[in-house]
Amino acid sequence: MDRASLYSRYNGLQKTDASFVVDNYLRLVKWRSDEVVLDVGSGDGDVLFDVLLPEIPHDFAKLVGTDVSEEMVDFARSRYKSDKIDFVALDISSASILPEFHDFFDHIFSFYCLHWVVEQRQAMKNMFDMLKPGGEILVTFLASNPIYDVYERMAKSNKWCSYMTNLKRYISPYHHSENPETELEDILKKEGFLIRVCRMEDRTYTFPSFSVMAKSAEAVNPFIKKIPENEIGNYIEDYLNEVKNLETITIETTNNDNNNNEEKIHVPYKLFVAVASKPV
Ligand SMILES: C[S@@+](CC[C@H](N)C(=O)[O-])C[C@H]1O[C@@H](n2cnc3c(N)ncnc32)[C@H](O)[C@@H]1O
DSSP states (O other): OOOHHHHHHSOHHHHHHHHHHHHHHGGGSOOOSSOEEEEETOTTSHIIIIIIGGGSOTTOSEEEEEESOHHHHHHHHHHOOBTTEEEEEOOTTOSSOOGGGTTOEEEEEEESOGGGOSOHHHHHHHHHHHEEEEEEEEEEEEEEOHHHHHHHHHHTSTTTTTTSOSGGGGSOTTTTOSSHHHHHHHHHHHTTOEEEEEEEEEEEEEESSHHHHHHHHHHHOTTGGGSOGGGHHHHHHHHHHHHHHOTTSEEEEEEOTTSOEEEEEEEEEEEEEEEEEOOO
């Protein structure tokens, strides 16, 4: 995912969920002073800056946003300049993290990133290793979403299958789990975390129109970069048709002031929220 500028215009869903999680779960986090804070998968930096920063104590020592995408890191760095805030490239699933980040952070946050990570154990291990003893994580990411069903259907079609390869990498590892909460809980426990909360929230996001939904999809769709420029419009059209075919997604048609039909798209999905700490 690296279309930073498009993402920053069409991240309404992600920002809404980040606000929901901060509003409802940040109170569980214990703060001291001079804390060092990490945001994993900080993307364009919007959530870090607009949602997280206003809600954390102002006397933190350092806030580091990290992302696997250099484009995202550069974009965030160019927009949000501050002595106490920095953005660096880091793959949270990498086999070895920077030694200087070991036992370094008091708090690790992550919004809408970890469903991109197949190597869940490695990511959780890395976060555990990067925390100071007594440090805490607050992470939120997709457990499942009907959009993954759209990917699966399209990947089976002759038209798009050659572009939609390696599908498993781009679907939440829990999308087909029978008991996702237990699975995540087990991983966190095995990596040594003490769990305060590990649950799935039932959420619904309403896209105000199909054109906004199309742009939002384009901003995060991992296959688009493989599709020839002149085929992208066609791909998005098929994507929206598959959305219309899904029973889980509801389309509400209303009449606006100009007597035109407007279609809102209600997408239900499940969002993990986990709060856990590293033992002292
Ligand atoms: C949907 S964006 C979320 C950005 C931001 N946290 C937000 O809530 O708007 C997901 C971000 O996770 C990043 N990402 C994906 N895999 C990652 C990995 N293995 N390590 C670090 N970041 C990753 C992507 O590059 C992308 O910027």
